[in-house]
Amino acid sequence: MFARRLILVLAAMFALFSATPQLTLVTPAYAVNPDEMLKDPALEARARRLSAGLRCLVCQNESIDDSNADLAKDLRLLVRERIKAGDTDDEVIDYLVSRYGEFVLLKPRLDWATLALWATPLVVLFCGIALAGITVAGRRKPKAPPELSDAEEAAIARITADHG
Amino acid sequence: MIVEIGHFALVLSLAVAMVQSVLPIIGARKGDERLMETGAIAATGGFVLIGISFAALMSSYVTSDFSVLNVAENSNSLQPLLYKFTSTWGNHEGSMLLWVLILAFFGSLVALFGRDLPATLKANVLSVQAWILTAFLLFILLTSNPFERLDPAPMEGQDLNPILQDIGLAIHPPMLYLGYVGFSIAFSFAIAALIDGRIDAAWARWVRPWTLIAWIFLTLGIAMGSYWAYYELGWGGWWFWDPVENASFMPWLAGTALLHSALVMEKRSALKIWTILLAILTFSLSLLGTFLVRSGVLTSVHAFATDPTRGVFILCILCLFIGGALFLFALRAPSLAGGGLFAPISREGALVFNNLFLTTAAATVLVGTLYPLVLEVVAGQKISVGAPFFDLTFGPLMVPLLFAVPFGPLLGWKRGDLLGAAQRLYFAAGCALAALVGVLAFTGGTRVLTAFGFALAFWLLAGSLTDLFLRAAFLKVGWRTGLSRLLGLPSSAFGATLAHFGLGVTLLGIVSVSSFQQELITSMAPGKTAEIAGYTLSFDRIDQRPGPNFDAQAATFTVRQGGVEMTKIETSKRFFPVRQMTTTESGIWTHWFSQLYLSLGDPSPDLQTIVVRIWWKPFVTLIWIGTVFMGLGGVFSLADRRLRVGAPTRSRRKAAGRDAALGAGA
Numbered sequence: 001m002f003a004r005r006l007i008l009v010l011a012a013m014f015a016l017f018s019a020t021p022q023l024t025l026v027t028p029a030y031a032v033n034p035d036e037m038l039k040d041p042a043l044e045a046r047a048r049r050l051s052a053g054l055r056c057l058v059c060q061n062e063s064i065d066d067s068n069a070d071l072a073k074d075l076r077l078l079v080r081e082r083i084k085a086g087d088t089d090d091e092v093i094d095y096l097v098s099r100y101g102e103f104v105l106l107k108p109r110l111d112w113a114t115l116a117l118w119a120t121p122l123v124v125l126f127c128g129i130a131l132a133g134i135t136v137a138g139r140r141k142p143k144a145p146p147e148l149s150d151a152e153e154a155a156i157a158r159i160t161a162d163h164g
Numbered sequence: 165m166i167v168e169i170g171h172f173a174l175v176l177s178l179a180v181a182m183v184q185s186v187l188p189i190i191g192a193r194k195g196d197e198r199l200m201e202t203g204a205i206a207a208t209g210g211f212v213l214i215g216i217s218f219a220a221l222m223s224s225y226v227t228s229d230f231s232v233l234n235v236a237e238n239s240n241s242l243q244p245l246l247y248k249f250t251s252t253w254g255n256h257e258g259s260m261l262l263w264v265l266i267l268a269f270f271g272s273l274v275a276l277f278g279r280d281l282p283a284t285l286k287a288n289v290l291s292v293q294a295w296i297l298t299a300f301l302l303f304i305l306l307t308s309n310p311f312e313r314l315d316p317a318p319m320e321g322q323d324l325n326p327i328l329q330d331i332g333l334a335i336h337p338p339m340l341y342l343g344y345v346g347f348s349i350a351f352s353f354a355i356a357a358l359i360d361g362r363i364d365a366a367w368a369r370w371v372r373p374w375t376l377i378a379w380i381f382l383t384l385g386i387a388m389g390s391y392w393a394y395y396e397l398g399w400g401g402w403w404f405w406d407p408v409e410n411a412s413f414m415p416w417l418a419g420t421a422l423l424h425s426a427l428v429m430e431k432r433s434a435l436k437i438w439t440i441l442l443a444i445l446t447f448s449l450s451l452l453g454t455f456l457v458r459s460g461v462l463t464s465v466h467a468f469a470t471d472p473t474r475g476v477f478i479l480c481i482l483c484l485f486i487g488g489a490l491f492l493f494a495l496r497a498p499s500l501a502g503g504g505l506f507a508p509i510s511r512e513g514a515l516v517f518n519n520l521f522l523t524t525a526a527a528t529v530l531v532g533t534l535y536p537l538v539l540e541v542v543a544g545q546k547i548s549v550g551a552p553f554f555d556l557t558f559g560p561l562m563v564p565l566l567f568a569v570p571f572g573p574l575l576g577w578k579r580g581d582l583l584g585a586a587q588r589l590y591f592a593a594g595c596a597l598a599a600l601v602g603v604l605a606f607t608g609g610t611r612v613l614t615a616f617g618f619a620l621a622f623w624l625l626a627g628s629l630t631d632l633f634l635r636a637a638f639l640k641v642g643w644r645t646g647l648s649r650l651l652g653l654p655s656s657a658f659g660a661t662l663a664h665f666g667l668g669v670t671l672l673g674i675v676s677v678s679s680f681q682q683e684l685i686t687s688m689a690p691g692k693t694a695e696i697a698g699y700t701l702s703f704d705r706i707d708q709r710p711g712p713n714f715d716a717q718a719a720t721f722t723v724r725q726g727g728v729e730m731t732k733i734e735t736s737k738r739f740f741p742v743r744q745m746t747t748t749e750s751g752i753w754t755h756w757f758s759q760l761y762l763s764l765g766d767p768s769p770d771l772q773t774i775v776v777r778i779w780w781k782p783f784v785t786l787i788w789i790g791t792v793f794m795g796l797g798g799v800f801s802l803a804d805r806r807l808r809v810g811a812p813t814r815s816r817r818k819a820a821g822r823d824a825a826l827g828a829g830a
Contacts, residue, residue: 031777033766
């Protein structure tokens with residue numbers, strides 16, 4: 001079992017690095033199958049919610065809930081096993097991260113490496129507001145109209161002469 | 165022979181593009197009219213040449229000429245004729261050829277419709293267009309030549325990727341490219357203005373229609389791609405925050421911001437420098453999108469082209485154009501004079517607000533898309549950034565923006581009255597409140613977020629109509645006069661209203677389907693029934709159906725409501741032997757605005773039952789209907805005489821006539 005998973009993970013890494021076209025061709029996603037589902041609807045709902053945030057490692061940005069890859073199926077079963085064993089949501093996530101790394105999370109956790117990612121919207125927005133504020137405030141001071149160039153002065157003189 | 169003519173035409177077009185890169189701009193520098201005029205001739209000629217080249221490739225696809233490597237790799241003689249045509253751009257080389265064809269097309273449009281443009285501006289614009297064209301023609305000829313021959317020619321081709329054998333995908337890439345590449349015009353105008361060192365309101369008047377055209381195509385192209393993914397990929401999702409989707413969404417966000425800021429520049433000659441920057445950024449994001457999709461740096465549903473040399477080549481083009489443009493901008497922008505003044509609460513202020521949030525949203529999507537790549541290169545750390553991240557960041561950014569939409573058109577230029585605008589929106593506020601209370605009552609107070617989503621959607625719907633309603637003054641002058649006043653409004657007023665209304669329609673669809681969708685995944689045997697959302701589906705039969713280049717397994721279901729037969733739904737799986745791939749053909753029944761969505765999964769090992777996925781998707785079609793409204797809004801804006809290309813001629817003639825009359829009077 002472990003060997004099979006290892007092969008799949010290696011295949012995933014291979015797919016991501018070498019980007020072979022064959023693996024990018026999507027076959028229809030069959031996602032969750034009826035036989036995988038938990039009997040208890042509350043537990044199943046939790047499993048579905050967790051699955052939606054976990055990445056299928058062999059797919060491109062697809063959650064294990066959407067993917068039909070074998071690895072995704074294994075992960076879905078794993079999530080349900082942990083839930084049945086009484087894990088909380090956080091414990092399930094921690095377990096998966098300990099096995100597959102942060103890569104498995106579609107929503108990266110906030111740490112030093114992802115700080116810039118999470119801060120982007122706020123930083124850009126505040127910089128934008130500050131910039132707009134400064135520009136608008138600076139612009140409201142009356143400014144002398146720009147000087148006309150000699151050519152333009154000459155043109156005006158010519159036009160006024162014509163009409164005069 | 166035809167293939168060689170196509171190849172030759174392509175090489176010749178490169179030579180023409182090189183000439184066009186140099187002569188007109190020199191002419192503009194020296195004030196030599198004859199040199200400047202070469203731009204228009206070269207642009208038109210280049211378009212014809214690339215057109216010949218594209219037609220040659222298409223003819224080898226239609227005739228299944230497998231002695232052409234590209235054709236042998238991406239088509240099959242058994243394909244239906246339509247998909248032989250569309251195979252032309254269903255692959256890397258062909259789609260790049262389509263890209264340059266559209267680029268040359270836009271260039272020739274400038275040459276054709278740009279008669280009233282100042283000669284130097286036109287010459288500069290055409291030269292800048294030719295720089296882009298030259299770079300991409302070199303890319304095609306050096307790394308992605310579609311005309312390479314194959315000897316000996318195989319008997320049969322390798323078929324087009326089956327998921328692309330679909331009418332949606334036949335139209336999606338050309339639409340998307342018309343959008344993507346259309347922004348090159350805004351870019352070229354921006355660069356030309358920077359080279360000239362002059363920019364005025366007339367510039368914005370020229371840029372806005374081009375941006376609008378590109379924006380309309382991009383809007384519809386993205387919507388079409390989304391609907392395609394919805395029905396073709398078989399799990400009923402309509403947006404995945406897939407990097408390639410993001411690649412088309414970023415230029416859309418920036419382009420939408422550009423449309424609005426160009427409006428300020430045109431009307432009030434403010435925000436000049438920002439508009440120029442935005443024009444550069446929008447096309448840069450289009451180039452980035454092309455890079456992401458075409459280089460294979462991201463491997464995903466759409467990326468069917470992978471080769472590092474190509475990636476590096478496009479990356480060089482990217483750096484050259486974006487870097488060069490920004491450098492020129494930094495050099496010249498300070499010398500561009502700022503324009504009209506305005507108070508923070510004003511139409512201009514509202515449009516700045518719009519730009520702030522749209523740009524932040526674009527930046528968020530950009531960073532989210534590239535962050536995993538960058539982190540891996542810099543720190544060797546692998547992370548994923550997927551839908552949950554974007555939902556959490558992009559979503560909250562859209563809320564204040566959408567809330568502010570109805571205010572914009574009600575605020576006056578220069579100095580607006582926020583309180584007055586709010587008072588005029590009482591009807592919209594009432595609608596929103598009613599939606600809020602209604603949804604809370606309907607769900608027993610459990611879905612607070614959903615209720616606010618519906619409230620926002622109705623606020624947008626009613627709020628966008630308020631402007632038209634007030635301008636027609638229905639309450640003051642009565643329905644009859646009001647109606648005639650409404651019809652007399654400039655079509656740009658309808659444009660803004662329709663586009664904003666479409667936003668509300670799309671939001672309504674999104675909120676509704678993400679809150680109230682029902683799902684049933686079950687194993688079924690023929691003769692069994694399933695229940696969902698008040699409908700009873702009975703599985704009638706499953707049978708084999710051979711297709712032209714595939715074998716299908718089709719299941720038929722009868723839908724009943726209260727014992728009455730409503731419709732039959734057919735859904736199938738297709739197996740394509742050449743590529744050894746299976747696709748799902750989802751079965752969809754549209755009932756009013758909602759859909760019942762079926763797709764087939766795997767059969768059980770004993771082949772007695774098959775997994776069936778059934779979704780009830782309430783109001784899901786509104787998501788795409790809304791985008792049609794947005795596109796229509798764009799068309800109405802474009803139809804406004806004030807913006808129509810060539811319109812200045814008439815007003816100038818009128819002005820000339822008036823001067824003459826004045827002269828006669830004096």
